[in-house]
Amino acid sequence: MTDQSVTFTLNGQQREAAADPRMHLGDFLRHSLGLTGTHIGCEHGVCGACTVIVDGSPVRSCLMLAVQIDGGTVETVESLGKPGDLSPLQKAFSANHGLQCGFCTPGMLMTLEAFLRTTPAPTEEDVRVAISGNICRCTGYQGIVQAALDTASAKANRT
């Protein structure tokens, strides 16, 4: 099938690229645009590793076509911090041992990033429900939940 042009805002920058209609957003980000921070796990919407933020909402990038984001806004894990200059949520993951192998981490971070914007003062239960669609096989979730709670309370103390 012929490629279609996709123009959208990626991590604050206008981008234009071509995509085969059958290419999902996750592959598009990784293979066409070279942003390999987004991880692809199950490719049927179960594991949550590929979560990115589209138009403000966390979505599974394996269940959206690249051509569907034409005119939209996408945020990936690359929009958070950089090595040596991590975002508050990333720092909290590090401090709380919220990751081991790191495969689920970009999906966890983008899910929680979107979640904390709409729920700035969550309970532990809220956080657990928010990440219920993200599977981690290393941590037992404890450190991830604590990282989200720490990030929320640190932000509340700052403001």
Added chain:
Amino acid sequence: MKAPPFQYHRPQTREELSALLSSLENAKILAGGQSLMPMMNLRVLAPEHLIDINRISDLAGIRETADGIEIGAMTRQADVLSSDIVKARIPLLIRALEHVGHIQTRARGTIGGSCCHLDPSAEQPAMCAALDAELIVTGPEGRRIVPISEWFEGLLQSALGEQEFLEAIRIKPWAKGHGYGFAEYARRHGDFAVAGGAAMIKAGNDGRITRAALLSFGVEASPRRLSDAEVALIGQPIDKLDIEPVVTEARALDAMEDVHVTAGYRRHLAGVLIRRALHEACTTLERQP
């Protein structure tokens, strides 16, 4: 895996959508994509044409009409969940939606998509059946209204014609103060339900039930109203309910067997879950003073 190749179409209006549906063979409508995309990625489905209706803006939205509350087919599950109208008037739907997938899938998944896909364990078409919803459908001959009782035609099979699309779901809310309850069993929160139940009741000043809706889903290929039990509940005092007919009817359903559970266990669950749903409906019912 990756989806097989297809021709991608992105109509901007209902008219463009109707024209595409009339002219294309082997086409599938792409709504929220939370069931269709996995099925394509797993190569269970390989449509020649994919018609993406996400840009038809007037297919989404919730509004109150003289005939009930109309929920546009493309309304995202997240938007139904946060709707003040739905919270106030159709609380059962909110209870059920909390069990639908996860925040990522609810951000994309639509109520219309679920009602057209008809997974046997899907909560949304099941609640439509409990609420006696009507489906507003548009096709080459114009618009038609399908009562939910005529919508289910079998496993993953709705009454929607090949050249038709679902416009909206219309629900007549029950009077304020009605009781509602929901229960389901899934291996993990947000997973497909193994089985579930829903109940709605209304009572008169004397505390006796005047109206009841009881439903089991995920048990048979389609959601099933427990109509004998609904009749049996009428006139019963809510403080001393005889739930025997309810549990008996649920446990007599023609339950499916699959890799997860046996038919016998599913029948057992159907009985347990309808009892829990009915109990919850009794506690949410606002008693007359």
